Amino acid sequence: MPGERKFKLRRLDETRWEIPMVGGMRVPGLIFSDSSLLPDIEKDNSCEQVYNVAHLPGIVSHSIALPDIHWGYGFPIGGVAAFDLDQGVVSPGGVGYDINCGVRLATTGLAREDVIPRIKDLVDSLYSAIPSGLGSTGKIRLNRKALSEVVLSGAGWAIKQGMGDGSDLEHIEDHGRVTGAESKSISDRAFERGKDQLGTLGSGNHFVEIGFIDEIFESEVAESWGLFPGQVTLMIHSGSRGFGYQVCDEFLARMIKNMAKEKIELPDRQLACTRINSPQGKEYLSAMAGAANFAFANRQILMNLAKEVWERSMGLSPRELRLHLLYDVSHNIAKIEDHIVNGKKVKLCVHRKGATRALPPFHPLLPQRYLKSGQPVLIPGDMGRCSFILVGAEGAMSQTFGSACHGAGRVLSRNEALKRTKGRFIEQELQDHNIYARSAGRKTMREEFPEAYKDVSSVVEVVHKAGLARKVACIKPMGVIKG
Amino acid sequence: MNQQTLPWKLLEHPADIRIEVHGKNVEQIFLNSASAMTSIITGTDEHLEKLSVKNFFLQSDSLQDLLVDWLRELHFLFTVERFVFCDAFLKIDETNAIEARVQGYFMEFPDQFRDGVEIKGVTYHGLLFEKTCDGFVAQVIFDV
Numbered sequence: 213m214p215g216e217r218k219f220k221l222r223r224l225d226e227t228r229w230e231i232p233m234v235g236g237m238r239v240p241g242l243i244f245s246d247s248s249l250l251p252d253i254e255k256d257n258s259c260e261q262v263y264n265v266a267h268l269p270g271i272v273s274h275s276i277a278l279p280d281i282h283w284g285y286g287f288p289i290g291g292v293a294a295f296d297l298d299q300g301v302v303s304p305g306g307v308g309y310d311i312n313c314g315v316r317l318a319t320t321g322l323a324r325e326d327v328i329p330r331i332k333d334l335v336d337s338l339y340s341a342i343p344s345g346l347g348s349t350g351k352i353r354l355n356r357k358a359l360s361e362v363v364l365s366g367a368g369w370a371i372k373q374g375m376g377d378g379s380d381l382e383h384i385e386d387h388g389r390v391t392g393a394e395s396k397s398i399s400d401r402a403f404e405r406g407k408d409q410l411g412t413l414g415s416g417n418h419f420v421e422i423g424f425i426d427e428i429f430e431s432e433v434a435e436s437w438g439l440f441p442g443q444v445t446l447m448i449h450s451g452s453r454g455f456g457y458q459v460c461d462e463f464l465a466r467m468i469k470n471m472a473k474e475k476i477e478l479p480d481r482q483l484a485c486t487r488i489n490s491p492q493g494k495e496y497l498s499a500m501a502g503a504a505n506f507a508f509a510n511r512q513i514l515m516n517l518a519k520e521v522w523e524r525s526m527g528l529s530p531r532e533l534r535l536h537l538l539y540d541v542s543h544n545i546a547k548i549e550d551h552i553v554n555g556k557k558v559k560l561c562v563h564r565k566g567a568t569r570a571l572p573p574f575h576p577l578l579p580q581r582y583l584k585s586g587q588p589v590l591i592p593g594d595m596g597r598c599s600f601i602l603v604g605a606e607g608a609m610s611q612t613f614g615s616a617c618h619g620a621g622r623v624l625s626r627n628e629a630l631k632r633t634k635g636r637f638i639e640q641e642l643q644d645h646n647i648y649a650r651s652a653g654r655k656t657m658r659e660e661f662p663e664a665y666k667d668v669s670s671v672v673e674v675v676h677k678a679g680l681a682r683k684v685a686c687i688k689p690m691g692v693i694k695g
Numbered sequence: 696m697n698q699q700t701l702p703w704k705l706l707e708h709p710a711d712i713r714i715e716v717h718g719k720n721v722e723q724i725f726l727n728s729a730s731a732m733t734s735i736i737t738g739t740d741e742h743l744e745k746l747s748v749k750n751f752f753l754q755s756d757s758l759q760d761l762l763v764d765w766l767r768e769l770h771f772l773f774t775v776e777r778f779v780f781c782d783a784f785l786k787i788d789e790t791n792a793i794e795a796r797v798q799g800y801f802m803e804f805p806d807q808f809r810d811g812v813e814i815k816g817v818t819y820h821g822l823l824f825e826k827t828c829d830g831f832v833a834q835v836i837f838d839v
Contacts, residue, residue, distance in 0.1 A: 285819075285820030286820060310815060347777065347802060347806060405771070415812075416813060457816050464816075465763075484819075622710050625707050625708055625710070626812070627712075628707070654738075
């Protein structure tokens with residue numbers, strides 16, 4: 213809270229605030245926000261966490277916070293931190309429990325008026341077919357050997373099993389596979405925890421959403437991506453499930469126990485980390501890559517399942533539905549990337565925890581299709597308002613290591629959300645706005661009700677004004693499944 | 696659930712779940728923390744009578760870390776074996792080791808706990824374990 217702080221916040225311009233270096237900070241903090249969002253950011257400990265992250269060895273340039281920032285553990289959610297490979301550290305807390313939690317968006321050949329009369333049946337069919345909620349298990353049960361192949365191959369594994377098309381890989385970050393994964397760096401417990409969770413949605417804020425393009429902001433980019441007003445879309449938000457949670461859990465515990473040996477002083481124990489180039493650092497990055505690949509496979513499977521159910525539910529052929537993957541982004545990950553720092557190209561370990569990569573036009577990591585336009589950046593909002601498609605801009609490379617926000621960010625705790633929605637029937641309220649929603653958990657709708665989140669439009673506006681990514685289109689929901 | 700009569704309560708946290716647990720002694724803190732986590736995961740305090748037993752041993756560098764390891768073990772048993780904690784006999788010693796004989800039961804069907812919350816992990820964030828004038832208090836945050 214502001215009164216107890218060891219640091220100050222200094223406004224730089226309309227969308228940026230700095231935490232000047234003080235005490236043990238190695239770099240300044242940089243918070244992307246505006247005057248309307250800042251009060252919520254200051255209410256919890258997220259500014260303190262930006263300050264704490266700035267203490268980590270080898271951190272480069274700034275400890276960064278995007279406008280959807282909120283209190284996480286150790287690192288804030290909505291944070292980006294990049295580290296020098298020789299001097300710097302890697303931290304599981306800077307990635308998050310749900311390794312490669314991310315979003316994918318597919319477009320269809322359908323218009324809103326084609327789907328809205330059948331939305332209830334469609335959502336009910338998807339809800340029945342897609343395993344979601346606490347304790348849910350998938351239909352894909354793999355032994356250790358087969359799961360190891362998923363860990364190595366990512367989305368490619370699912371495609372090899374007939375769940376999707378090879379061309380999908382061109383529309384997934386890193387072609388649906390983070391390199392460097394090795395099964396031997398992943399424990400038996402993680403394999404145990406993940407063995408029946410492939411093809412499951414998860415719970416809480418994970419969702420499958422049928423939406424439509426409500427507004428287009430950049431028609432040239434939208435057209436090049438095949439977007440049109442009223443077009444029906446499919447959005448999936450899910451991650452590495454118990455497999456990734458277990459990987460994070462174990463490496464956090466190991467690193468916390470080893471902190472005395474690391475001789476790294478930390479303002480917060482949950483920033484537990486290890487040198488990137490140490491055996492443990494390399495082991496974590498390898499395990500993290502494996503978990504990331506599990507998540508890429510998971511989202512590929514979920515999309516394929518949704519496609520099959522959709523075609524059946526509406527009596528459409530694949531050619532009539534024309535479901536195509538626009539892009540799949542990760543928002544909890546650490547990547548080794550090339551960046552320009554002080555005019556020199558360097559390799560850095562970029563941690564994005566609740567942050568999405570946003571590559572500008574002609575970036576070498578872009579697939580051919582997006583080379584001219586830049587990368588699609590997918591920003592889901594809450595289930596009542598809207599989500600956004602943006603395009604990566606050059607400002608991201610110079611300010612945030614090629615990153616943008618990942619969503620809206622919570623403003624109410626789950627407890628507070630339950631208190632405020634007591635006696636309310638959120639499903640009916642959504643239906644009154646032509647949104648049909650189902651959830652596995654009985655409390656989920658109330659915990660996840662729209663006002664529990666920041667207005668994503670405000671968050672995206674900051675990203676747009678700051679030049680990190682530009683608005684291309686806005687999507688409104690028609691049908692939602694939550695876990 | 697009546698928060699005033701229970702030995703644990705929810706504290707505010709914007710994104711995750713934070714609990715505060717009270718107990719007369721260390722063993723009670725461990726038991727009450729386990730009950731709290733189970734209550735959150737299952738969404739209920741009503742559990743089956745039929746009990747199975749699991750035995751395990753853990754050792755950590757501190758009592759605080761042992762508490763996290765204890766909850767982690769129970770959480771793993773729930774997520775992988777669908778084993779629901781009910782009660783336990785515990786021996787905790789000065790080497791920060793715990794011998795646990797845990798009583799519980801196995802979930803009967805996948806969506807048995809529709810009021811429950813999926814916990815991703817038991818974190819070290821904001822971890823507290825202190826002596827008070829009438830026993831002990833602990834605080835734990837679960838990532839959800």
